Amino acid sequence: MTEILDGLRLSRLTDDDLELLLLVRHFELKLLELYGRGDLNGTTHTCLGQEYVPVSLRSLLGPADHVFSNHRGHGHYLSRFRDPHGLLAEIMGREGAVCGGVGGSQHIHRDRYMSTGVQGESMPVAAGVALHLKRSEPGTLACVHIGDGTWGEGAVYEALNLAALWRLPLLVVVENNGIAQSTPTSSQMAGTVAGRAAAFGIAHQLIVSTDVNEIRLSLEREIAGVREGRPLVVEFVTHRLGPHSKGDDIRPADVVRAARENDWYARYAHDHPEHFHRLDGAVKAEVEAVAEEVAARPLSRWEGPCA
């Protein structure tokens, strides 16, 4: 287990990485605004504060790798495809929606990317995909994003057992944001994620940094090992800035404050003001334009239910 201590100062990002981080941030903020105005149907789960997780991983994953996302998946999708139009159209049920507006925020499939909304369910499916990859496309992997709350599901353990037993190229990314909907991790998890991974003989890496460059460096070697059939659990200690979905945050003020103090956004603005301000406004404006354009589109059409 490697622990990476969060440095005092975030390292400078490439324009590309910073733009992507900002894109996810402004996309999520825009969604909450649209929900607040009653412009969106149903619900959504934003990844505010956790954007750096998929952005860090993107250079470590290739197009042949499969990614399984969960209910909190907008950042995962945008990091892979940089397609805010398709995603917002999906969430708003507009033309150009990635999945015709059928799947919505948490059920998206595109190429080798798939998200689904039931906790833990994608773990065994990803194990099956990893089994296929190990045999048919050695060197590729299946990556599954789960949360701390997901560890309550038995499917996780059945899949970890298979991953270790069959030496599958399975990368489990745990975004431990300390809270499962409204339940603090301390109230729902006995022991630790590390201990649970250890029980299966699966390597575990703890990441407390929010520094994209630093995270990449620390994961490079381990993820290369996954490709050779050594499954890995990477646990990000991360912070959910926003509510679970919308307007349902009941956390005490000091907990929310602590989350904000860890926010990469404010920290990067402080550490690299020139870089930050050069891009932040532009990305925000881009998201505004996307939202305006997508909202004006005709409603999405569905080929129809299965025969």
Add this chain to the structure above:
Amino acid sequence: MRVAENLNAALHGLLDDDHTAYVLGEDILDPYGGAFKVTKGLSTRFPERVIGTPISEGALTGVAAGLALTGNTAVAEIMFGDFVALAFDQLCNFASKSVSMYGKRLPLRMVVRCPTGGGRGYGPTHSQSLQKHFVGMPGLSLYEMSPFHDNRAVFAAMLERGEPCVFFEDKVLYTRQMEQVDPLFVVRRDGDLAVVDIRDMGHRPDCVVIAPGGMVHRVLGAMRSLMMEEEISTRLLVPSRLYPLDVGALLPHLGDVVLVAEESTAGGTWGSEVAHLLHARLWDRLRGPVRLVHSRASVIPTAAHLENEVLAGESTIHHAVREVLHG
């Protein structure tokens, strides 16, 4: 050929013909060859594609879905169909949904095999007929094994649908012979449907019984006794695909008295779905509502004499037919 041998041959054939085909399940490897020996010989011939799994029905069904998602054909065995309850999430919320919830049709070639039903003394948690819990789930097709439907053809039909299928295999069929019936009966096929009539009957049957494959021998027993003891003539219809049901295919074979026999307990069953579909089409032509035959509302006891009291059997069907005709 015994039904289990025919099923075994179908799996051999599938692995032979389809190089992306996998069979996975608990204790399916040789020399054990599965709890009911249905997978015998498979792992010896195809060691790479026949995979023994831990006792993890949810995970093995999920793995099958993952294999199907990446373009393979996957057949998963649930040792006793009762345990498919542990895979319900994978079937209901993942596999059946994935076919259509991503906006475009996403074909998945996967079959989950479920040895089903009582009559063998396995007791309350190893004897149930759980078909009804899966009826009406778009994107999930249900098939049932029958002695009149060659399993290789049934597997081809299931995989052709490009959506997950659950295949119910009544355990009492494994040791029965394929296609073999008493000379009193004549069997013909009309598409998916097997039609069994009394030989040289010369007139329309008094009553038509619709039943899935597992009930066949019990219905035939009742047909024989009804003919011999009561001079009541009956016809049996056995569809291979239970859901979605091709109700139109049944219509030409029906008269004004219809009964559905199934082994499950009553309440939200496949049979009640059949009855509903027929009522909507035949209400004016039927002499009365479609009669349903079920097992008693009870757990399935282990002791043979108690199990017999509970399960829908030959005499249950006999009495139900007589009652529906003569009150």
